[in-house]
Amino acid sequence: MTEGLRPAAPACGPFAYVTLVTNADFALGAKALVRSLQVTATPAEICVLHTGGVGAAALAPLADLGARLVEIDLLPTSDAFNAAHARDRIHGLAPFTKGEKPAFHTPLDNFCKLRLWQLDYERVVFLDADTLVLRNIDRLFHYPEFCAAPNVYESLGDFHRMNSGVFTARPNPETFYRMLARLDAPGAFWRRTDQSFLQEFFPDWHGLPVFDNMLQYVWFNLPDLWSWADIRVLHFQYEKPWQDHAKADRLRPLIELWRAHERGEDIPDPATLPGPAA
Template sequence: MADQAFVTLATNDNYARGAMVWGKSLRNHNTSKKLVALIGPQVSEPCQSVLKRIFDEVRVVDVLDSGDTAHLAMMKRPDLGVTFTKLHCWTLTQYSKCVFMDADTLVLSNIDELFDREELSAAPDPGWPDCFNSGVFVFCPSMETYGKLLQYCTEHGSFDGGDQGVLNGFFNNWATADISKHLPFIYNLSSIAIYTYLPAFKQYGGNAKVVHFLGKTKPWSYAFDPKTKQIAGSVQEAATHSTFLLDWWTLYSSAVVPMLQEQYGDQPFHSGCVEFQYSDMVTFQSAQGEGPSALVHAQALESQLSSEERKQKWEQGQADYMGMDSFDNIKKKLDTFLK
């Protein structure tokens, strides 16, 4: 339907690149819906030009900020304040129904069936499943709802300092009212959570339709060698979603970078696609079995951590589920303890 759209948000050039990859992934899977990008005034002209080639509509919006430094500090994510800008999506009243998706998501198959769902449909957050994760949700644009959301922000603020706290507070019966508004996890598979229940990921992970690169380190934070299909970056976070990260970089380097290079011309531009030495990289084994595995390299680095550092990693939700803290290793420890 012409009056239905997928919507995303980019407040700076980094998130704009994420939006470009997201838009391309939807196009590659033959969506029949419109694509809309809400962008902040900080997004550069070259990035805006590329977005306009991928999206049906690119709209510049004012950046809203929760100003809630206390809760954002609690989450160690001061950058999340501007995610309040996401509320602008309710002003897209030329559309009858929309699906909002964060710019750090990647679409793995056609998901047009989401438009059969009602407002507010979303998937559970892996950290607290009675809250929904606001990275993917179905909504109906309405100036009345937009006004009520702003009023709610003024009166109640956000319990986490970001948009997720506001939206869960406003749509506060999501957990209990209507199970049909609970999207399956495969529509918002949190990349850093996929190994916390490894047997389930092995059972259902192949059905994933959307992967969400949660956490502070985003796909564009790494570097990538297009020739060797290798990625450089933090082992700790990258090892948890290596295949998905490789998918993101393959699409970005092949479909987005050429358009960006065309727009930047002679201007300095760092795409993140570089050639690098083995000593600088974390290599991943792709779905096709190309390249060495990151596991040995990750374990070598992890072994250098003290027990106190490992404990801190666990408390921060950053256990090395591909290495020392893998399901098999944990099982061995438990077996030894029980004996």
């Protein structure tokens, strides 16, 4: 295994769904994600990258569900890079006026997902730990690198920006080291952290349908776009479904769906759920 990665077990097959867990909150999110993937009956391995900031108790449910755990080091970025991407500076330069980032969000941790290019798989589909997979998406393993959906949650103007909560990748150490060189170049600043970086690194990124990464704010901002019958991945951007937050009442049906997956029982067929207009 490449330097900076310590797997708990060898890989089981060439394809894997990969997520990143950097604290106990995201470990809870990953628990629901892993269960949602298992409901789709995918044969692909489910791999959880985790940093040293995640305790054994938080990781145990993921191991019990059969996920492959791979401990990773933070990226070897410079002090200047780390200072430029510190939480207070990032949030100060670009305040979140549309939603609230949770207190456990650490922007610098986002770059750790680049470690997946070091993994021992042929093809990977990355999923943020705050997503749920509602229908089988194994077709994405046969898509090229790099595919991602646009960051649509408010208007058509969102389509020019990529959202890195779901994407396709082909692990390759050479790609990883080219990324490191580009990432921490003198004076580098990535305003949207890994999303800005990946969009520049893959300027010809292939666009996935929004239904492969449906952001939760579409529920109340663009209700005509919402279609339970078509949504394959639901992404809880900003506020998380395991938190108490100001938008919880507006997002209650989505939160209840997440809770069912987290419990692992009474999981409804999404196609039977009422839409936002109801």
